Amino acid sequence: MAELFLFSIAESLIAKLSSWTYEETSQVLRLYHHLREVSQTLSLVKAVLLDAEEKQQENYEMREWLRQIKHVFSDAENMLDEFECETLRKEVVQAHGSTTIKVAHFFSSSNPLVFHYRMAQQIQKIKKRLDKVAADRHKFGLETIDVDRRSVHRRDMTYSYVIDSDVIGRNQDKENIIQLLVQQNPKNNDKSLSIIPIVGMGGLGKTTLAKIVFNDRRINELFPLKMWVCVSIDFEIKQEIIKIINSNNASAHQQNLDKLDVEQLQSQLRNKLVSQKFLLVLDDVWNEDLVKWVELRNLMQVGAAGSKILVTTRNHATASMMGTVPSYILEGLSEEDSLSLFVKWAFKEGVEKRYPYLIDIGREIVKKCKGVPLAVRTLGGLLYLKDKKEEWEFVRDNKNWSSIKVGNAMFPPLKLSFDQMPSNLRKCFALFNLYPCGYAFESFDVTSLWGALGLLPSPNRNQILKHDANQYISELFSRSFLQDVVDYGIGFAFKIHDLVHDNARYLGKDSIIVRYPFVFTPEHRYVQHLSFPENVGIENFPIQKFVGARTILFPTPGVGANSEAFLLKFVSRCNYLRFLDLSDSMYKVLPPYIGKLKHLRYLSLENNKSLKRLPDSLCNLLKLEVLILSRCTELVALPKGLRKMISLQHLEITTKQRVLPEDEIANLSSLQTLRIEFCNNVESLFGGIKLLTLKVLCITSCQSLKSLPLDIEYFPKLETLLVDNCDVLELSNEHNQNSNLRLKIVNFISLPQLLTLPHWIQGSTDTLQYLLISSCNNLVGLPQWLSAMTCLKTLRVISCPNMLSLHEDIHHLPTLERLEIDGNLESWQHLTIDEPEQVEERIEELE
Incomplete structure (x- = not known):
């Protein structure tokens, strides 16, 4: 129901029209007067939108009026985006264009005369439509509410784990479920698989109850193999098998398993479960198809005696079909x-x-x-x-x-x-x-x-x-x-x-999740957001009926676009795309005219393992803010002309290049985040270049990387540093000794050369808030100067088996809120910080 969001769109449009950029551009192009009239009419409409949004449910005519406004606003957003594109184009031509390029620019459709004529026509059409809907507002007797007084207030986030103290009123339920899991199956002396359903309406806390049971120490001791699967509504056997196989195996990649047939998958599943005493939680099950359930259940009958399946469901029929014991009916709280x-x-x-x-x-x-x-x-x-x-x-x-x-x-x-x-x-x-x-x-x-x-x-x-x-x-x-x-x-x-x-x-009526077979209806022609959880048959998708689409998304991990015809159709027809996610797709090249998607802000090509080349026209996407090329392991080189992408704020790179185009990257004037991943031919980075706007730097799985010079002169705004899985990288080299970086977040993961923290982190004494060190097998201890960190809130040292000591002064950390340390600590007893319950339990385990 997009008509609930019109007020924020109106605010955004008015703010843009009032900005210095639009005023300057419109005056140069002699369109200032036209746009001022549009802004004034928008203000009249905006003033009654909040009241209209509240009253539309009882008035069909008002809903239709709001629908008209939505369409006018959408066209107005696209029109104003043209102004932003023109402004950026002028900046790039002036900064990087040769005389030839500047002459060509004048004779293109973007020269001031052509642009003025085209935009004047668009503005007049939009103004005429706005005038009509503005005049119609009087017939509804709407109240003027010019300011949205509903505000956002921030509440601190919590950590991932569910601990008993956070769950109120479920202690007895927890004990009852544990008792059901502990007791033998009365049928066949506990040799058959026991299935226990938890049933209750949505929101009662079935999943929360299952979690606190799943994480209970008694359950850990009773079941050597534990698995948790969130079940799909459509309950496809193949996908559920994949989820079970992947459920406690971080190294398994679903996209590889997708290529296997059911026969191969069931063999893997049986191998995983055979002779194992396991607990499997199937969360949020809706399936009522007995044949499908029996087929899946029979594949899991190979476990050891005492294996159990715990099912959560809203559906009593589902529970009755699956359960081998009476359903546990979850009641409401007192x-x-x-x-x-x-x-x-x-x-x-x-x-x-x-x-x-x-x-x-x-x-x-x-x-x-x-x-x-x-x-x-x-x-x-x-x-x-x-x-x-x-x-x-x-x-x-x-x-x-x-x-x-x-x-x-x-x-x-x-x-x-x-x-x-x-x-x-x-x-x-x-x-x-x-x-x-x-x-x-x-x-x-x-x-x-x-x-x-x-x-x-x-x-x-x-x-x-x-x-x-x-x-x-x-x-x-x-x-x-x-x-x-x-x-x-x-x-x-x-x-x-x-x-x-x-x-x-219920609210997202202007978006659609496409499942096949797909039936087009007249209402779909105004849909702006398309999501494809499957890629079967997408080559036949009628993309020509969604030319106003702003989002194309493939949200299922491992499932991307697999049709060249689909790619060619949307690139040539969907001129107003803002968000394009082609992760896990199968393209070797992209069409050169992808550079004409001038409204695009986000483009992900992550994990396109066949992608070898990118057209240089990609660098014509002057509005692009996010470009993700990570895990494109066959990509020969980055496109030429990256420096033209003056809006780019987030860049992720995987390439076979030995030397990255660092001068081009250094000229990305808006770059905030840079991630370099699986660049296995790169031996050194940032040899003297300055990244003056960079705030986040992530270096991951660059196996040949030897040096990473970091100095505040070259990274004056760097706040977050993540270095992961770089086997030969030495972080404590001399070049870094005098760094005065002002870091807030540091993650060091899987770095075999890391023996202790590099000295240059001391420059962040009064800024560092989060420090994670994980899977650094040769780390032997933390330096004494770490206790001088005055802002450190989170300290996590995980899976570092050779860490032997934790300095006694660590208790001087005044702001520490979360502490998680494991390893063969010899001096843990000096730890006197008052920590959350789970940290205290962790220390008890070490003792």
Whole structure:
């Protein structure tokens, strides 16, 4: 329902028209007066949009009016994007163009005379349409609300693990499930496979309960092999087998298994399970097809006696079909447990004692939640940091409280929380619809999509690409829209609850997940976002009917575009693409006219293992902000002319080149993040070049790399450094000794030459916040000067088997919040820092 997001689009359009760039360009092209008139009309329409968005459900004519506005706004966005492209083109021609190029530019369709004529026509058409919808606003009696007062407030993220103290009211349920897993199967003396279903409505906490059971120490001792699989709604046997095989094997790559047939896959599955006593969790199962289930179950009958499968499902019929014991029916929380959970999410710890009158209102709110933890957390998060009685009473008395059930409309607690989001955050949330249920999100992928579609307020090229993006993610977390959050320093991983996904699907009416067979309807012609979870038959997809598409995405890992006809059709027809993800595709070359996709902000060709060449025209994508070429292991060379990509902020490279075009890279005036990966012929990097805007540097799997000179003179803004799997790299060389880098995040992973931390990290004494050292087999200890770090919040030393000591002064770290250390420590007893429960447990294990 894109009509819910029009206010934020209007704000963005007006902000652009008021910017210095547009004013200057429009005056040069003698279009200033026309654009000012467009801006004034936009302001008139914007003033009534918030009221219209609230009232559209009861008025069909108003919904149609808003739909017209959406189409006008879309064309206006494309028209203004033309101005930005023209401005960037002029910059590049002036900075890098020869006389010949400048003359050719004058005679092209981009010269001022031709551009003025073409844009004047477009502006007049849009103004005429805007005038009409602006005049129609009077017939609806709409209230003027010119400012969206719904705001984003940030709540701290949590770590990935689910610990018992975070789960309220489920201790007895946990013990009951563990007892079912421990006891023998009454049938056939425990030799047959036992399946235990947990059944309950969405949001009750079935998955959370399964997690705390899965991670219990008793279960670890009882089942040598544990596997967790989030089941697809369509329950395809092949895909479920692949998931089970991959479930606890980080080295297996799904894209390789996809090429195997079912016979080969079932052989691998049986080999994995044979004679093993295993626990398999099948989370969120919907399948009611007995034949499919029996086929999969029979493949797993090779495990050792006592093997168990734990199933979570909303569907009683599914549970009855699969279970070998009676279903465990999960009930709602008690009112007291619900209130405790609500308080945990609505207040900072201990603050609730100041507001007894709010607790009384909260008690009435949780009664309406009927014991559903997701509802309780959602409304607690909605009221977080709000201390006005009226705000709490608004939630308690809201008209959305008609039913706790999920139907064709939104889940009421989520609807309440959604209604309080600012318009731009609403649209960000709705785009989760492009990904399949159970998808494992990376914050970079999500925020790149938001940024490419213009949903993040970062109009200044000197600002970082993800400006406010992490704040948006934190806001969605605080509203219980995200779960399983993992903070890995340079970003977040997370999932979303299946009910949350249902609601994103309800809202994302201008996006479509394409599954075959596909039937085109008239409503589809306005769809802007296309997601292909499968690639079967895409060569026949009617892309010509989606010429206004802004997003093309292949979200399933290992599944990319496999049709050259599909590529040629969308490149030639979809002129307004902003986000193009061709990861895991099979192309050897790209068509040269891909350089005409001038609106494109994001292009991923990751893991195109057949890609050998890129056209130089790719460098004509002057609006491109993200270019991902990682894992393109056959790519002979980068395209010529990279320096022209003056908007590029994030670049990932894999190439066979021995020497990277560092001078070209150094001229990328907006570059914020650089990732160099699997460049196995490169021996040295950054020989004297300056990367003045770079903030994030990642060097991964460059097996010939020997030197990596880092100095503040050449990297004055560098904040994040990740170095991973570089076997011969020596980080403590003399060139680095006097570096005064001001790093905030450092990750060193799989570096056999690392014996201790390089001395140049000392320059970050008052800036370093996150330090991870993992799988560095020759690391023997941490230096004493590490205890002088005044801002360090997270210290993780993992899988470093030869680390023998941890200096006793480590307890002087004043800001440490998270500590995780394993290894053969001899001096761990000096560790006296007050840490989270799981760290204390880890230390007990070491003792």
